Amino acid sequence: MNDMRIADRTVDANGIRIKASGVQVHYGDSHAIKDVSVDIPDKAVTAFIGPSGCGKSTFLRTLNRMNDTIPICRVQGNILLDGENIYDKRVDPVQLRAKVGMVFQKPNPFPKSIYDNVAYGPRIHGLTRNKAELDGIVESSLRKAALWNEVKDRLHAPGTGLSGGQQQRLCIARAVATSPEVLLMDEPCSALDPIATAQVEELIDELRSNFSVVIVTHSMQQAARVSQKTAFFHLGNLVEFGETSQIFTNPKDPRTESYITGRIG
Amino acid sequence: MSDISANTPGAGPTAGGPNAGGPNAGGKPKVSILGQSARMKARNRTESVFKVLGLTAILFSLAILALMIFTIFRDGTSAFFQTRMSVPVTLSAEVLDPAGNRNRDEMTKQTTMTYNKVINEAFLAALAAKGIKTDDVPAKELTDMISKGAAGELRADVLADPSLIGQTIDIALVAGGRIDGYMKGRVTRASAERDTNVTMGQLDVADRMKEAGMLSTSWNWDFLTNTDSSDTRPETAGVGVAILGSAYMMFLVLIMCVPVGVAASIYLEEFAPKNRWTDLIEVNIANLAAVPSIVYGILGLAIFINVLGGQMGVEALKMSASLVGALVLSLQTLPTIIIATRAAIRAVPPSIRDAALGIGASKMQTVFHHVLPLAMPGILTGTILGLASALGETAPLLLIGMVAFVANYPAAPWDGGFSDPATALPVQVYSWASRSDPAFIERSNGAIIVLLVFLLIMNVTAIILRRRFERRW
Numbered sequence: 001m002n003d004m005r006i007a008d009r010t011v012d013a014n015g016i017r018i019k020a021s022g023v024q025v026h027y028g029d030s031h032a033i034k035d036v037s038v039d040i041p042d043k044a045v046t047a048f049i050g051p052s053g054c055g056k057s058t059f060l061r062t063l064n065r066m067n068d069t070i071p072i073c074r075v076q077g078n079i080l081l082d083g084e085n086i087y088d089k090r091v092d093p094v095q096l097r098a099k100v101g102m103v104f105q106k107p108n109p110f111p112k113s114i115y116d117n118v119a120y121g122p123r124i125h126g127l128t129r130n131k132a133e134l135d136g137i138v139e140s141s142l143r144k145a146a147l148w149n150e151v152k153d154r155l156h157a158p159g160t161g162l163s164g165g166q167q168q169r170l171c172i173a174r175a176v177a178t179s180p181e182v183l184l185m186d187e188p189c190s191a192l193d194p195i196a197t198a199q200v201e202e203l204i205d206e207l208r209s210n211f212s213v214v215i216v217t218h219s220m221q222q223a224a225r226v227s228q229k230t231a232f233f234h235l236g237n238l239v240e241f242g243e244t245s246q247i248f249t250n251p252k253d254p255r256t257e258s259y260i261t262g263r264i265g
Numbered sequence: 266m267s268d269i270s271a272n273t274p275g276a277g278p279t280a281g282g283p284n285a286g287g288p289n290a291g292g293k294p295k296v297s298i299l300g301q302s303a304r305m306k307a308r309n310r311t312e313s314v315f316k317v318l319g320l321t322a323i324l325f326s327l328a329i330l331a332l333m334i335f336t337i338f339r340d341g342t343s344a345f346f347q348t349r350m351s352v353p354v355t356l357s358a359e360v361l362d363p364a365g366n367r368n369r370d371e372m373t374k375q376t377t378m379t380y381n382k383v384i385n386e387a388f389l390a391a392l393a394a395k396g397i398k399t400d401d402v403p404a405k406e407l408t409d410m411i412s413k414g415a416a417g418e419l420r421a422d423v424l425a426d427p428s429l430i431g432q433t434i435d436i437a438l439v440a441g442g443r444i445d446g447y448m449k450g451r452v453t454r455a456s457a458e459r460d461t462n463v464t465m466g467q468l469d470v471a472d473r474m475k476e477a478g479m480l481s482t483s484w485n486w487d488f489l490t491n492t493d494s495s496d497t498r499p500e501t502a503g504v505g506v507a508i509l510g511s512a513y514m515m516f517l518v519l520i521m522c523v524p525v526g527v528a529a530s531i532y533l534e535e536f537a538p539k540n541r542w543t544d545l546i547e548v549n550i551a552n553l554a555a556v557p558s559i560v561y562g563i564l565g566l567a568i569f570i571n572v573l574g575g576q577m578g579v580e581a582l583k584m585s586a587s588l589v590g591a592l593v594l595s596l597q598t599l600p601t602i603i604i605a606t607r608a609a610i611r612a613v614p615p616s617i618r619d620a621a622l623g624i625g626a627s628k629m630q631t632v633f634h635h636v637l638p639l640a641m642p643g644i645l646t647g648t649i650l651g652l653a654s655a656l657g658e659t660a661p662l663l664l665i666g667m668v669a670f671v672a673n674y675p676a677a678p679w680d681g682g683f684s685d686p687a688t689a690l691p692v693q694v695y696s697w698a699s700r701s702d703p704a705f706i707e708r709s710n711g712a713i714i715v716l717l718v719f720l721l722i723m724n725v726t727a728i729i730l731r732r733r734f735e736r737r738w
């Protein structure tokens with residue numbers, strides 16, 4: 001891992017995939033996201049960084065309406081996916097989530113076999129016509145998540161019996177299997193060793209060629225390595241959003257600079 | 266070195282310890298982990314006291330359970346055995362089929378009175394043939410040793426197989442309740458002194474018959490298949506109708522409560538908005554589960570029998586029908602099942618729901634593919650607990666007339682058997698226990714054993730099903 005290496009940035013020729021403007025999120029009385037506006041580019045990786053509790057996960061969850069499941073959570077503002085408001089009354093969140101996939105902060109495999117975990121998405125969305133196709137998707141997804149070699153001999157063993165890091169990669173494979181157009185990843189590498197991390201980063205880089213990826217991370221190095229855009233959150237505010245190279249080499253806000261150099265966090 | 270100070274770090278000035286000299290490394294004195302400190306000893310003591318208390322409680326309840334089972338089996342096993350007298354009976358055609366054409370319809374004209382006479386004669390002849398001394402006992406007393414149900418049994422056998430007529434067959438006549446009791450040790454000579462239903466002479470003859478091998482006690486399937494019988498012949502009473510009635514009701518309760526209960530729980534837990542209305546419903550369900558069961562009986566009598574069955578003329582809802590019993594029991598079981606199912610659904614970790622929703626499963630798919638399978642063991646436990654208490658429920662069934670004397674089996678379900686009069690095991694236990702003849706008390710205990718076996722079967726089924734569901738992680 002050559003730290004702080006800043007990946008080649010060839011973005012912005014592509015359009016904007018998700019346009020969030022004036023987003024406010026309340027959990028009951030507590031104001032978790034304060035007037036955040038971000039443009040998430042297509043075919044690029046956007047990193048969300050910021051100290052713990054600053055609202056990265058909360059904001060990420062607003063992007064595929066996972067916050068709908070929290071009764072006390074209220075979301076205001078506009079979030080456009082390809083120009084359509086995802087909070088419009090006519091939007092079915094189920095359909096939205098098939099397009100905008102998510103990997104959660106805590107690994108949450110289904111208490112089913114490894115195979116069934118990965119095959120679940122393709123099955124419910126009817127992505128395959130036969131068993132062979134499904135097997136193919138399961139294998140390629142597990143390969144992408146750098147898990148295939150470890151589990152290929154026990155695909156029918158329970159997914160919950162894997163180690164924490166393996167479970168996290170299983171969840172990545174499960175999310176990838178439905179081929180979402182946007183993939184939201186909440187700290188996908190927090191329980192992974194450097195080798196698996198490198199493999200997942202490779203996957204993210206690969207996904208970038210077709211999809212838009214949003215990744216929450218606590219590792220500055222990771223953000224620098226994989227992302228083209230970086231958003232820095234602090235206490236529910238979006239402090240700074242811009243090219244990753246610019247954020248890491250030449251931050252405009254003093255808070256960003258202190259965070260990156262390790263003074264807040 | 267001092268144990269006490271070693272165990273109060275931060276509480277007081279740790280400088281009080283042996284190495285009070287310097288504030289090095291937080292100023293904590295070095296404490297050996299070999300050996301227990303006073304505080305640790307106290308903690309261990311509380312723990313062992315707790316363990317002993319827990320064990321005592323378990324042993325105590327086991328002892329009570331063992332005592333209960335012991336007394337029930339001691340008093341009830343004998344109901345599964347019956348004393349019979351082997352007597353060769355000649356079924357003469359002139360008496361039993363005077364028309365001589367073996368026509369069943371004409372043969373039914375011969376009542377149990379006729380058969381009684383045949384049996385009595387055969388019995389006296391058998392006694393004489395075996396050389397059993399009977400001159401000290403009047404013939405009436407001798408024939409009274411035979412159960413009043415014996416003639417009916419023989420008549421049924423002959424009508425079922427008219428070719429028996431003309432033959433001499435060995436019949437195991439059911440002995441009367443007192444003779445049966447004497448053979449099983451329930452009736453003693455001392456108790457017979459005070460009993461007008463039995464004489465010393467009869468007991469003497471019974472002893473002699475036993476010696477001659479005419480009287481013996483053997484396994485009694487009739488107890489499980491017979492219907493209830495009148496006060497005068499406890500020896501022919503059986504739990505057949507009660508078993509069938511209970512089975513019908515359990516089946517109906519199961520198919521009425523489980524779908525409704527599980528659907529209601531899923532709706533309330535996963536779909537219903539959390540507001541004042543759902544809170545109200547929640548409180549009411551909890552209250553319903555706590556309503557005394559007899560209240561449901563009154564409700565059932567008023568609504569199902571009087572209004573629906575009576576005024577609105579629904580044929581199937583009749584007094585004593587197992588359908589009505591099942592409806593009443595369902596009212597009581599439903600809240601239990603809903604409460605247990607909701608708890609089981611709530612215990613499924615939310616992260617599983619997030620996972621499913623996150624890859625685009627609908628709410629329905631999330632519930633049926635992930636939440637329900639995980640909640641299944643809990644739902645099964647709740648269902649079985651609910652059914653078990655319904656199986657043992659007596660009071661509401663008394664009110665809807667299931668305590669009535671039912672002499673005929675209800676028909677098969679496809680012949681409308683659910684609306685035929687039936688009784689239930691706990692009700693049968695109650696009704697026998699309240700009769701005066703001690704022979705019925707024995708039957709009552711026997712019925713309790715049958716009830717316990719039913720419960721055991723249900724619980725074992727539940728455990729097996731649970732295992733099966735749990736194995737799927």
Ligand SMILES: Nc1ncnc2c1ncn2[C@@H]1O[C@H](COP(=O)(O)OP(=O)(O)OP(=O)(O)O)[C@@H](O)[C@H]1O
Pocket residue numbers: 027032051052053054055056057058059070105
């Ligand atoms: N379900 C919830 N109910 C109430 N408050 C919540 C809930 N989830 C998050 N919060 C609050 O919202 C704020 C932002 O939380 P969030 O999980 O988005 O932080 P985060 O940036 O992802 O932190 P971390 O890096 O530790 O994961 C926190 O103050 C948290 O307490």
Ligand SMILES: [Mg+2]
Pocket residue numbers: 056057058105186
């Ligand atoms: Mg988070």
